[in-house]
Amino acid sequence: MSATRLLVLGVVRMRGEAHGYQVRQDLLMWAADRWANVKQGSIYHALKKLTAEELLEEVHTEESGLGPDRVVYRITPQGEGDFFYLMSKGLGEGDSGPAMFNAALPFITALERKTVLFLLKSRIRQAEGQMATTQHLMDTTIAEKPGDIGKPAHIREMFRYWNASVEGVVEWLRDLVKRLEDGEYEFADENPAAFGAPPVR
Known part of the structure; x- marks a missing residue:
């Protein structure tokens, strides 16, 4: 549910x-149904649950000619x-799982x-620790x-496979960090209208 x-x-x-x-349309464009197992029913369920928890609020209703x-x-x-x-959990905690990372x-x-x-x-750092633990086990x-x-x-092939998978992720993460440090993309502290800006009240 978290993703x-x-x-x-x-x-x-x-x-x-x-x-x-x-x-639903936005999430389908991002193929979230494939990597986060987001189904149509789960989207509407989440909207209702988040509203019940007062994390979302109903603003108004729009007429639909289709239903x-x-x-x-x-x-x-x-x-x-x-x-x-x-967001903090999904990006920063390795054990939050790939679906949460992809969602963030x-x-x-x-x-x-x-x-x-x-x-x-x-x-x-967490991934590097995981690789060190796997190497120790091997x-x-x-x-x-x-x-x-x-x-x-x-059986060492299993450990090698685990480490190869994590190494690939770490290599990509290091590349992303370098690109962000070099100024790629615009973030909320640089442009208030950056992608994902909160609603104007």
Whole structure:
């Protein structure tokens, strides 16, 4: 739910005001149904749940020639707080999972540049620690020769695969950090109208 929660809050925030169909169209364009398992029903469920929790508010309804009237939503101040909390978790905590990280990426410019850099560098440090742990497991738990106590030698391929996967992510993260440090993209502290600006009240 957290990835869907972040995506729905982020899209409503980005648009200023939005109804469910607009949120759904944006997320389909980003292929969120593939990498975050966001389904049409989960979007509307999230809108209702976030409204019940006072993180979104209903602004008005729009007539639709294709079906029932559409409820238009806007993020609340409490929703802003939840949005930034989920962004911090999604970008900075490696154990939040790939869906949360992917959900946070479209909205990075809603944060200050230095905040994004801090969170990404924290994620890199966590990944490096994970690689060191995996290497230690490979070095200390593989049997030296057949029949010895420990994991069979071929099991090290599993550890190598884990580390290769993480190494690829770390390489990409380091490249992203360098590009952001070099000034790529515009962030909220540089342009108040950056992608993901909050609604004007």
